[in-house]
Amino acid sequence: MRSLITSLDLARHYDAEDPLGGRRALFEIPEGVTYLVGHSLGPLTRSAAARADRALRQEWGEGMVRSWNSAGWIDLAGEVGDAIAPLIGAAPGEVVVCDSVSVNLFKLAGAALPLARKRLVMVDDHEFPTDQYIAEGLAELAGGEVRRLPAGEEGYGEGGVLIRSVVSYRSGEIVDVAAAERRAREAGTVIVWDLSHAAGAVPLNLSADGARLAAGCTYKYLNGGPGAPAYVYAAEAFAEKLSSPLPGWLGHAAPFAFDSGYTPAAGVQRFVAGTPPILSLSALAGALEAFEGVSPSALHGKAGVLGDIVLQRAEGMGLAASSPKDRSKRGGHVSLSHEHGYAVVQALAEEGVLSDFRTPDTIRFGLSPLFLSAEEVWGVMDRLEDILRTKRYEEARFQVRSKVT
Amino acid sequence: MRSLITSLDLARHYDAEDPLGGRRALFEIPEGVTYLVGHSLGPLTRSAAARADRALRQEWGEGMVRSWNSAGWIDLAGEVGDAIAPLIGAAPGEVVVCDSVSVNLFKLAGAALPLARKRLVMVDDHEFPTDQYIAEGLAELAGGEVRRLPAGEEGYGEGGVLIRSVVSYRSGEIVDVAAAERRAREAGTVIVWDLSHAAGAVPLNLSADGARLAAGCTYKYLNGGPGAPAYVYAAEAFAEKLSSPLPGWLGHAAPFAFDSGYTPAAGVQRFVAGTPPILSLSALAGALEAFEGVSPSALHGKAGVLGDIVLQRAEGMGLAASSPKDRSKRGGHVSLSHEHGYAVVQALAEEGVLSDFRTPDTIRFGLSPLFLSAEEVWGVMDRLEDILRTKRYEEARFQVRSKVT
DSSP states (O other), rough: OOOOOSSOOOOHHHHHHHHHGGGGGGGGOOTTTEEOOTTTTOOOBBBHHHHIIIIIIIIIIGGGGGHHTTOOOHHHHHHHHHHHHHHTOTTTTSEEEOHHHHHHHHHHHHHGGSSSSSSSEEETTTSHHHHHHHHHHHHHHTTOEEEEEEEEEOTTTSSSSSESSOTTEEEOOOOOOOHHHHEEEEEEEEEEEEEETTTTTSSSOOOTTTEEEEEEOOOSSSSOOOOOOEEEOHHHHTTTTOSSSSGGGGBBSGGGGSSSOOBOSSSSGGOOOOOOOOOHHHHEEEEEEEEGOOEEEHHHHHHHHHHHHHHHHHHHTTEEEOSSSSSSGGGSSEEEOTTTTTHHHHHHTTTTTEOOOEEEEEEEEEEOOOOOOOOHHHHHHHHHHHHHTGGGGOOOOOOOOOOOO | OOOSSOOOHHHHHHHOOOOTGGGGGBOOOOOOOEOTTTTTTTTHHHHHHHHIIIIIIIIIEEEEEEEEEEHHHHHHHHHHHHHHHHHHHHOOTTTEOOOOOHHHHHHHHHHHHSSSSSEEEEEEEEOOHHHHHHHHHHHHHHTOOOEEEOOOOOOOOOSSSEEEEOOOOOOOOOOOOOHHHHHHHHHHEEEEEEEETTTTSSSOOHHHHHOEEEEEEEETTTTOOOTTEEEEEEOHHHTTOOOOOOOOOGGGGSSGGGGSSSOOOOOOGGGGSSSHHHHHHHHHHHHHHHHHHHHHHHHHHHHHHHHHHHHHHHHHEEEEEEEESGGBBSSSEEEETTTTTTHHHHHHHHHTEEEETTTTTTEEOOOOOTTOOHHHHHHHHHHHHHHHHTTTTGGGGOOOOOEEE
C-alpha cells in the first residue's frame, strides 16, 4: 500500500474526478454523520424508500391480495436476483432472493452433499460464526462429519462440502475463487461461497471463475435495509442437479397447482422456500437502482483508494492493521487494532463517525464506495489521530455498538 | 348451522351490537372493496403503516446501524412473538418471529426427530402442499422415512413426527389439539402444528392443550403484510430439549461473542436463525396492535356468525359446502363448490367482492372478524345469488386470482 492521497487537497482532487461521486446524492444520510458501517448495514437510499412506500401504500394498501399479480410480487424474488447478478458475475436466471444467509447456506450445503465425494462439511474455524453453526447443524441432521479448518488449511482437496467467505469478515482479505474452484473440482469438493462481505465492494466473476454455489447478504454494501432477504446463486447447469432440502411451495415448478408431490422449479428458483417478505424485498429492489450502470471494478478501485488512505495514515499513528496492504487482495473494509478499540469506536461515534468493533481489539472501517468520499475518509483519520493523541476515548460514554456484521 | 341472521335488518342489528365493530376503523380498506381474502393476505392497518414508516425513515434512515440497540431491533423478534402469544394460548417467551412457515416447519420437525420414537415424518396427503414438501425434504436429508396419511388416518399412534394444520386450508375444519396431544404423547409421536389458517380466527390454547411445537403464518388473519415473517412456538420445558438443525447466529446464547462454537439461546429463541427482515417485521408489530384487548373466542364467535350467514344462504341457492356446518368445528373461512367456481370468483371481483378459488371447484370466503360486518357478508350473498341467477359469471373477464393462501 502506497496511498496516492497524501493530503486533504489531493483527497479533494480525487473526489472532483470520481465518476462515482454523484451517487452520494442518491442516499439519505443524516447531516453530521460519516458512515463507515456500510459493511454492516448500508444506509437508506431515496429509491429504497420510494419503493418501500409504494409496496406498503399502493401495493398492499390498495392492491391488496391482487398485487401478487398486478404488482408482480410473484416474480419479484427472481427479478431482484437478476438485478444482483451483474454485481456478482452471474447470468440472469442464476440468482434468486430468499430467506437469510444462514438458511441459504444450509439449503445449498445440504443440496451439495450428495454431489460431493464425502459426506463431510468443512468450514474455517475463523469463519463468520453463523457459517460455522450451520455447517455443524447440517452435519448433525444429515449424519455427516463436520470439520473445522485451522488457518492455512484450505480444504479444497478433501472431497466434501466447503463453506467459505470470499472476503473475510475480520481482515477483509479476498480469496482467489477461480483457483479454489479448479482444485475443488479435481478433488470432488463442492464449495458454497458466502459473498456477504464481498458483493457490492469487490468484483466477483462467479460464472467465469467456475463457481457453482453461493449465498450472500443484501443489507451490507448492497444497502437493502435491515435484515433484507439474502440471495442464492447456482450456476445454471449445476442447479439442475440439485434438490433443495427445504423444498417450499414457491420453489415448486407449478406452485398454484397445489400438488401433493414436489417438482422443483427450473434452475435456482427451486431454492425459494416460503413466501418472501415483500416489504423488505421491495426496499432491496429500490436500493439496487443505485447500482445501475456501476461496474464492480470501479467500486473495488475506489474502496481500495479509500482503504489506502486509512492504512497509510494508521501506519503513521502506529496503529496495527490486519487487512492486506495490497488493495487488490482487500475487500471493502479495513481492520485496525487498538487495545482500547471499543472505546475508540465510541469516541469516534460521539463526533459523528460511525464505525464498528469486533472482539477482541478490532476497529472496522467500512469504505462503501458508493457514498463515501476521499475527503470524508481523510477527515475521519484527522479525528482518529486527534482522539488517540488526546486519549479522549477514555471518557467515551456514548454507546454505539454495531449489532450486526 | 342455523343462522340467527335471516334478513338484512337482523344483520344490521348484529353489527350495531358487535363489540368488534369499532375495529374496522383501524383498517385502510379501499372504498368499494368487500374483502373476503383475509385468510390469504390480511389488509393494511393504520398501525402497520405507521410502524413500517417509522422503521423505514426514522429507524433505518436516521438511526442507521445504531437502531439495533436504540430502536430495539435486536429484541423485536421476541417482542412480536410475545404479542402473538395470547392469540395462540402461549406464555410470554414461548413464541418468536422468524423466517417463513416452510423454514420453521423444517426446523421444528428436524429438532423433534431425535425425540420421536421412530425416524419417521408424517403428513396428511391433503395437507397444504408446502407442509408435504418440507416433510419429504427433511426425511430425505435426515435419512428418515416419510409417510403421507390418507384422509381418516390420524397418525397420532405411530411414534414419528407429524406435521398437521389445526385448521384445514381447504374445508376450514378444526382439529382437536388436546385430544391429539394426549394420544401422541402416549405413543411417542411429536406433533408440529401448523397454525397458519387458525391464528387470529379461532381460539388456540396451546399451553393448556399440551401442544409442544407449532409454527404459523402472520399475513393471513394477523394482517402482518405480504410475506411477513412467520413464528415458532415451543412449550417452555420442551424447548430446552431441542437443537435446531439450522442454528443461526441470532439463535446463539451470546450472538455478539462471535464464538466458533454454538450454544443455543434459552427456550424458543434458539429457533431464530439469521437476521430478521426488520421492515416486514415492523409492519407486523404494528398490525398486531389491532388485536389488543380482543379475545380469540370473540373472534371465532363472530367468524362463526358470518360463516353461518354464508352457509345458510348458499344452501338456499343450492351451492354445496365442504366446511363443517357446526361453527364450533369451523375456522375463519368457508368453502363452497361450484363447477364454474373460478368464473364466479372473477364475477364477484368485478363487483368489488374479493374472494379466492382453489382447484378444482372451491370458492373460499375468508370471514376475518376484525374488519368485516354481517351487513357486508349479507350483501355479498345478495350479489352471489344475483350472479348465479343471471349467469353473468360466464362473461367475467377481470382476472383476480389469489396467489398465496
